[in-house]
Amino acid sequence: MGILRLGYAEINVTDMEEAKSHYERTLGMKHVEDVNGAAYYKGWDEWDHHSLVLHEGGVGVNKFGYKVQRSEDLDYFEKKAQAFGATVERMSAGDTHEVKDGIRITSPSEHVFELYSEMTEVGSDVGFINPEVFPRDLVGVGVPGVDHALISCEDPDLVNKFFTDVFDFYPTEQVVTSLDDDASIIGSWLAATMKVHDIAIIKGPQGKLHHFAFQLVDWSQVGRAGQLFSMDDVSIDVGPTQHGITRGTTIYFFDPSGNRNEVFAGGYHAYPDRPCVKWTPDQLGKGIFYITRELNERFTTVFT
Structure with missing residues (x-):
């Protein structure tokens, strides 16, 4: 269930x-x-x-x-x-x-x-009987599928409770105001199964989208995606880099309308009994962008 x-x-x-x-x-x-x-x-x-x-x-x-x-x-x-x-x-x-x-x-x-519970099935491009590992006619980055989304809200504590109480998600990582028991949530990464996260929420404007992400396999595919983005003059927000939170490798970029996308690879397997990782505000730069340890203003202020 x-x-x-x-x-x-x-x-x-x-x-x-x-x-x-x-x-x-x-x-x-x-x-x-x-x-x-x-x-x-x-x-x-x-x-x-x-x-x-x-x-x-x-x-x-x-x-x-x-x-x-x-x-x-x-x-x-x-x-x-x-x-x-x-x-x-x-x-x-x-x-x-x-x-x-x-x-x-x-x-x-x-x-x-x-x-x-049901959507019309049209089949994958490699099928399910003796399939190849990828289609021969891939175009561009060739993303296999969608992965997760990050949304913003005015009350992350309440929305975190909604996802845990209603959807049975569990938090894998959180940014909290302090390590005290009565600390408030600034951001929460939540999983439905064993993925490191299926949804993330951060404090910000109500009802907005920060980004939605496409899955890739590894760091080399993220790097290749960056090369293709340069070829096509895609507007890059951040990356290629790695997250401290989730450990995933990433590039953030914008579609022509200004909706932020991400290609995301790696991360770790999560389990409901794994202790939730906590990050404090003074380490947020490292948590979001592990290598540079810095947040740019656009990343924290642009929502659609």
Whole structure:
């Protein structure tokens, strides 16, 4: 029982053709189809219909989708969300394109999360019978799929409680005001299964997106991504570098509309019984960017 993974992010872009070129040509996502003005994409190693949806008009995130293990889990999470006091509504099949029945929950951070157990399967690019290790015709970075997202909110303590109490996530790492028992949370990295994090939250403007990330295998692939970003004049925020928090290697960059993306590799396997790592504010630079140990102003102030 429970949430399996981040299934999709639905974002707004200012120019659909520029956005398509970025996600399709530079990042190498597969364009599945256009429906009612929205563009649907997936990574080469993903098998469900889509993991990214683009809508033209503005910037930022409309909603996230999390896939659950079984249809019965929807009743379980609906009751937990109602008990928490969150706004919950039922989704019928087709309310979200190619997604079956589900529930839509608005979190205390004012982000919308859709939980579902089934999406139309279209298959991965290498298949599941005697597959190759990657497709021969990869384009650009060739991202296998989406990985996680980081959102901002005014009350990280409350939103952290929402994810632990309602979604059964557990914190793997946190930035706290002090090491005292009554310390407040500045940021929290939370996992649903054994990934180092599926969602992260930081103190900031309510209902905003800091970034969403694509998975890569290792440091060499992150470096190659950086080379491709230079070829395509992609706006780089930070990197290539490594995080202290999660230990992942990373590049942060912007799509043509100003939505921040990340390519992320590495990290460690998390387990619910592993003690949560704590970081204090004086070490936040090292926690976020382990090598330079410095935060730039753009990284801490730009949200969409």
